[in-house]
Amino acid sequence: MKDNTRTLLFAGVLGLICALALAGVSQFTAPYRQANEKAEEVRNYLAALGVPGREGMSSQELLDVFEENVRVEQLGEQTVYRYIPGSGSQAEAVAVAVPFSGVGLWGPIRGVLALGPNFTTIRGIRFFDQQETPGLGGEIGAEWFQNQFVGKRIVSAGGDPGFKVNKPGTPEDVNSVDGITGATMTSSRVEAILDNLAKELLKEKQSDVQ
Amino acid sequence: MSSDSQSRQSTALPVSRVKYIGILQDGVYRTNPVTYQVLGICIFLAVTTKVENALVMGFALIFVTAMSNLLVSLLRNTIPRRIRMIAEVAIIATFVIFFDQFLKAFYWDMSKQLGPYVALIITNCIVMGRAEAFAIQNPPLPSLVDGIANGIGYALILVLIALFRELIGFGTILGYTVLSPAWYERNILFIMAPGAFFVAGFLIWVLNFINPPKPAEVGK
Numbered sequence: 388m389k390d391n392t393r394t395l396l397f398a399g400v401l402g403l404i405c406a407l408a409l410a411g412v413s414q415f416t417a418p419y420r421q422a423n424e425k426a427e428e429v430r431n432y433l434a435a436l437g438v439p440g441r442e443g444m445s446s447q448e449l450l451d452v453f454e455e456n457v458r459v460e461q462l463g464e465q466t467v468y469r470y471i472p473g474s475g476s477q478a479e480a481v482a483v484a485v486p487f488s489g490v491g492l493w494g495p496i497r498g499v500l501a502l503g504p505n506f507t508t509i510r511g512i513r514f515f516d517q518q519e520t521p522g523l524g525g526e527i528g529a530e531w532f533q534n535q536f537v538g539k540r541i542v543s544a545g546g547d548p549g550f551k552v553n554k555p556g557t558p559e560d561v562n563s564v565d566g567i568t569g570a571t572m573t574s575s576r577v578e579a580i581l582d583n584l585a586k587e588l589l590k591e592k593q594s595d596v597q
Numbered sequence: 598m599s600s601d602s603q604s605r606q607s608t609a610l611p612v613s614r615v616k617y618i619g620i621l622q623d624g625v626y627r628t629n630p631v632t633y634q635v636l637g638i639c640i641f642l643a644v645t646t647k648v649e650n651a652l653v654m655g656f657a658l659i660f661v662t663a664m665s666n667l668l669v670s671l672l673r674n675t676i677p678r679r680i681r682m683i684a685e686v687a688i689i690a691t692f693v694i695f696f697d698q699f700l701k702a703f704y705w706d707m708s709k710q711l712g713p714y715v716a717l718i719i720t721n722c723i724v725m726g727r728a729e730a731f732a733i734q735n736p737p738l739p740s741l742v743d744g745i746a747n748g749i750g751y752a753l754i755l756v757l758i759a760l761f762r763e764l765i766g767f768g769t770i771l772g773y774t775v776l777s778p779a780w781y782e783r784n785i786l787f788i789m790a791p792g793a794f795f796v797a798g799f800l801i802w803v804l805n806f807i808n809p810p811k812p813a814e815v816g817k
Contacts, residue, residue, distance in 0.1 A: 394679060397675065412695055412699075413698060493713065521643060521644065521647075522766075523789065568785050569788065
C-alpha cells in the first residue's frame with residue numbers, strides 16, 4: 388500500500404515537473420515560432436506572386452513588403468491576394484494568389500497558387516506547410532518541383548478547368564506537371580487538391596461575373 | 598525493446614572499474630548502436646537521404662541520449678521499479694520536445710525539412726535502450742558519457758549512410774554537386790527506404806568483418 392502511494396506520488400511529481408518544463412519552453416519559444424510561421428506564410432505568398440524582394444529579409448521586412456504590395460479580397464468563398472505594385476497606384480492587379488489546403492499522405496498540405504490576373508496561367512506555386520516524407524513526397528516543397536508549374540494553366544487545352552500531376556515521362560499538357568518518382572501517393576494528392584482548386588476558382592469567377 | 602538483452606551485457610560495472618574511455622569506445626564503435634545493436638533503424642531510413650539532415654538528427658540524438666541518461670541515472674534510486682519505463686519515456690519525451698521546439702524557434706528551415714522525425718526520437722530504441730540498460734543502474738557521470746558515446750555512435754553511422762545515399766541518389770554532398778547531372782544519372786533507389794537498407798547492411802557487414810563480435814557473445 389505504502390509502495391503504491393509512493394509510485395503514484397512519483398508519477399504525479401515527475402509528470403508535473405515535465406509538464407511545467409515543457410510549458411515553460413513552449414512559452415519561451417512561442418513568439419519565435421509564431422513569427423517564423425507568419426513570416427513563412429508571407430514569404431511564400433510574395434515568392435509565388437513574384438513580388439521582388441531581397442534574400443534573407445527579416446520577418447518584419449517581409450510583412451512590410453506584403454502590406455505595401457498585396458491587397459486581400461474576397462471572391463465568393465475564396466480569399467484572393469491581389470498583387471498591386473506600390474499599393475494601388477495602378478488599379479489593375481499584376482497577379483492574384485489563392486491559398487489552398489488539402490489532405491497529404493502524412494498530414495495536411497497547405498500552399499498558395501499565384502495566377503495571372505485572368506486566373507488561368509500559373510505564375511508560381513508554393514507548398515509551405517506539409518509533412519510529406521522527406522526526400523520523397525517532401526520534394527513538393529523543393530524548387531525544381533515548384534518551378535515546373537510556372538507558365539502552366541489551370542485550364543486544359545479544351546477549356547475545361549482542371550490540373551494533372553502525371554507520372555514522369557508522360558507527354559506534357561498545358562495543364563499538367565510531372566509528379567515525383569517514388570512519391571505517387573503525394574503526387575496524386577497534390578493533383579486532387581489543385582484540380583479541385585481549379586474547378587472551384589472557375590465556379591467563383593463565373594458567379595462573380597454574373 | 599527487443600534488443601534489451603543485447604545491450605545489457607556491457608552494463609552494471611562497479612564504479613571503480615568504470616573507464617570512461619571504454620564506455621566511449623563501446624558506444625561509438627565496439628557496440629555501436631546501429632551496426633552492432635541494430636537499434637533505431639526506423640528513423641535512419643527517413644533522415645539519411647541528405648547529409649545535412651543526418652547531421653542535425655545526429656546532434657539531436659546526442660543531446661537527447663546524454664540528457665535523458667543523466668537524468669534517469671540521477672533518479673535511478675528514486676524511480677519506483679514498476680513504473681521505471683514510463684518514467685524514462687516521460688523524461689525522454691521532455692528532452693525531445695525541447696529540441697523540437699528549439700529547432701522550430703531558431704532553425705525553422707531545418708525543422709521543416711525534418712518534419713515529424715525529430716518528434717519520433719521519443720520512440721527511438723537507442724535512447725530508451727540506453728536509459729534502461731545503462732543509466733538506470735549506473736552513476737550519473739558514466740551514464741552521461743554512455744549517452745554521449747551512443748549518440749555519437751548513432752550520429753556517425755547516420756552521416757556515413759547519408760553520405761552514400763546523397764552521393765548516389767542526388768549526386769551531391771551537403772547540397773554541393775559532386776556528380777554532375779550532365780553525365781551522372783541519379784539513382785532514386787538510394788533515396789528510397791530500400792537504399793538505406795542496402796547501405797546499412799553493407800556497413801554492418803564491413804564493420805563486423807573488421808571488428809567481429811566476440812565468441813562469448815555470439816553463443817548467447
